[in-house]
Amino acid sequence: xxQNRCATVVHMQSQTPTPLRGEISVPGDxxxxxxxxxxxxxxNGVTRVKNFLQGADCLSTISCFQKLGIExxxxxxxxxxxxxxxxGLQPPAQTLDVGNSGTTIxxxxxxxxxxxxxxxxxxxxxxxxxxxxxxxxxxxxMGADITSLNENGCAPLHIAGRKLNGTVYHSPVxxxxxxxxxxLAGLYADxxxxxxxxxxxxxxxxxxxxxxxxxxxxxxxxxxxFPDCDLQAQEIFVPGDISSAxxxxxxxxxxxxxxxxxxxxGVNPTRAGILTVAREMGGNITLLNERSVSGEPVADILxxxxxxxxxxxxxxxxxxxxxxxxxxxxxASVAEGQTVIRDAGELKxxxxxxxxxxxxxxxxMGADITxxxxxxxxxxxxxxHSAVISCHNDHRIAMSFAVAGLTVAGGVSLDAPDCVxxxxxxxxxxIDSLRRNSE
Ligand code: S3P
Numbered sequence: 517x518x519q520n521r522c523a524t525v526v527h528m529q530s531q532t533p534t535p536l537r538g539e540i541s542v543p544g545d546x547x548x549x550x551x552x553x554x555x556x557x558x559x560n561g562v563t564r565v566k567n568f569l570q571g572a573d574c575l576s577t578i579s580c581f582q583k584l585g586i587e588x589x590x591x592x593x594x595x596x597x598x599x600x601x602x603x604g605l606q607p608p609a610q611t612l613d614v615g616n617s618g619t620t621i622x623x624x625x626x627x628x629x630x631x632x633x634x635x636x637x638x639x640x641x642x643x644x645x646x647x648x649x650x651x652x653x654x655x656x657x658m659g660a661d662i663t664s665l666n667e668n669g670c671a672p673l674h675i676a677g678r679k680l681n682g683t684v685y686h687s688p689v690x691x692x693x694x695x696x697x698x699x700l701a702g703l704y705a706d707x708x709x710x711x712x713x714x715x716x717x718x719x720x721x722x723x724x725x726x727x728x729x730x731x732x733x734x735x736x737x738x739x740x741x742f743p744d745c746d747l748q749a750q751e752i753f754v755p756g757d758i759s760s761a762x763x764x765x766x767x768x769x770x771x772x773x774x775x776x777x778x779x780x781x782g783v784n785p786t787r788a789g790i791l792t793v794a795r796e797m798g799g800n801i802t803l804l805n806e807r808s809v810s811g812e813p814v815a816d817i818l819x820x821x822x823x824x825x826x827x828x829x830x831x832x833x834x835x836x837x838x839x840x841x842x843x844x845x846x847x848a849s850v851a852e853g854q855t856v857i858r859d860a861g862e863l864k865x866x867x868x869x870x871x872x873x874x875x876x877x878x879x880x881m882g883a884d885i886t887x888x889x890x891x892x893x894x895x896x897x898x899x900x901h902s903a904v905i906s907c908h909n910d911h912r913i914a915m916s917f918a919v920a921g922l923t924v925a926g927g928v929s930l931d932a933p934d935c936v937x938x939x940x941x942x943x944x945x946x947i948d949s950l951r952r953n954s955e
Contacts, residue, residue: 533923535773535821536950542761544569544754545782546939547692547720548812550619552752553577555728556597557586557605558627558703561749565595567780568754571939573617580624583608584635599749602703607633611672614639616867616909616938619693621671622651623721626697629660630704631677636665638672642867642909645670651697654685658701658709682707682743689862690835692717695739699725699732702741710740715832718786723811724752755782755814759912760940762790762840764950766847767919768819769799776950777804778817785813789837793844797824797851824851826896830858838862842916845874848894849883850923857891867938868908877905877917881924902926911938918947 549569554577556563568574570592578588578595585606587598605627614620614637621637625648628635638644649669655662661676682705687694690713699721702709716737725732727750731742761781768776783791783803794801800820807814824847829837837844841860848855863870875887880903884895900920905928907914914935921928936943 533771534951535954536764536767536771536922536947537775538950538953539777539779540764540946540950541779542756542764542781542946543571543940543942545757546571546573546759547619547718548724548754548782549574550577550617550623551696551720551724552754553581553588553595553597554623554627554700555724555747556599556749557581557584558602559599559728559747559749560601561599563597563599563749563752565597565752565754566593568595569757569939571941572615572937573620573939576613576615576617577620577624580612580614580620583610583612599747602744602747605631608635611636611638614643614671616640616642618643618646621648621673622693622697623700625651625655625662625673625675626700628675628677629655629658629662629701630680634674634676636672636674643671647865648673650689650691650694654683654687654694654698655701657685658683658698658705660701680705682709684710684712686712688714690715690717691862692719692721696721699739699741703730703743703745705743708740708742710738712738715835716786717835718784720784720812727811752810755809755812756780757939758782758787758790759839761817762843763915763919763943764946765790765794765801765817765819766843767922767947769794769822769824770847770850771922772821773954774819774821776819778819780814781817783813783815786836789833790840790844792833793827793829793837794847796827797847798822799824826851826853826855826894828856830856830860830891834859834862839912842870842874842912843919845878845885845892845894846916846920849878849881849885849896849900849920850898851896853896855894855896858888859890861890863891866910868910868913870910870913873906873908873910873913877903877913878920880905881920881928900924902928904929905931907932907935909935911935911940915940915943918943922947
């Protein structure tokens with residue numbers, strides 16, 4: 517079984533993989549949890565958030581807003597944010613630490629750019645290597661005073677808040693973090709602000725800001741915000757994170773004998789690309805009980821073991837599954853035939869360079885994989901073999917390869933198993949509970 521909180525995770529099993537059976541509820545959506553704190557903080561009144569993701573990244577967002585003078589109560593069953601309105605944040609006494617969280621630093625920068633005080637943002641070793649010019653450029657176009665204090669252009673960031681001008685920004689990348697940063701800055705601008713992406717990225721900011729009463733309109737891959745609209749506190753129920761469910765969608769499909777019901781998962785089409793791809797690969801996936809919760813589409817997902825075949829993934833599909841590509845690569849490595857992933861250069865600037873870290877670890881397990889400039893080509897094999905996995909402290913790499921380990925005799929050892937706490941603290945417990953149902 518998995519042993520959590522130790523130097524390595526060793527998955528021990530007999531020659532035949534143990535099926536995963538039964539139902540689980542994956543933790544709340546990371547993107548939606550971050551936004552609930554941020555928008556709650558700049559709304560008027562008390563926002564209550566249920567099923568908030570208690571992962572390290574979202575806790576970093578809470579701690580930053582507490583340093584900005586917002587009272588936030590977190591008793592683990594719900595989070596109460598005592599919002600002070602658009603202009604209620606206080607100058608922080610210390611540098612704001614975003615930890616490992618790209619969403620925190622990029623979205624918060626948009627809010628801070630429009631304040632009447634100065635702040636500094638820093639983060640861990642990974643954040644100090646992730647590109648920030650993608651938000652610095654549009655914010656400067658809006659008149660913001662934001663600079664990198666790092667010679668590589670990354671964090672730490674220094675932001676001297678000031679009144680901003682509205683703009684039209686054509687983003688060169690499809691990135692919800694860039695889009696959301698600019699739209700949030702647009703709340704503090706003197707005219708309307710439009711962001712146009714190459715392809716539509718996840719639209720949680722647009723949906724939730726509208727729910728808080730912002731004046732925001734969308735047209736395909738363009739979103740426009742009108743400034744100085746007062747936001748009003750909301751009751752939010754955060755759906756389960758499809759990016760966390762993805763590990764169990766993959767495990768259910770590739771571990772023989774598995775059948776898993778994933779309860780209460782967000783299936784917003786701008787996030788649900790893994791469902792399309794898994795079905796294209798021959799995956800037996802059924803959506804049950806489809807409904808809308810706090811403005812987001814939600815369903816229960818039933819996954820049954822299936823014989824998978826290769827596919828091609830690229831173009832406008834990429835933003836809807838960018839975080840799931842590591843585990844999709846694992847599925848492809850045991851599918852019949854070739855899978856080509858292209859147009860996914862963004863993988864290089866995630867918590868690790870995921871083109872490299874996927875290729876390194878799948879190769880160590882004996883997979884047939886070639887990295888390309890913007891993706892990878894994988895030819896599936898019947899089985900992989902046991903290996904030591906270099907997680908590079910990347911939560912999604914650790915969980916993807918824990919899933920790969922479920923299919924091989926002897927399993928895998930992860931060099932940094934605890935990094936899963938960034939987005940899925942109960943990951944190993946959930947795997948154990950589904951495996952126990954087969955014993
Ligand atoms: C996120 C957007 C995506 C995603 C990240 C969360 C968000 O990043 O990879 O995990 O919450 O907006 P990009 O905007 O860089 O694509």
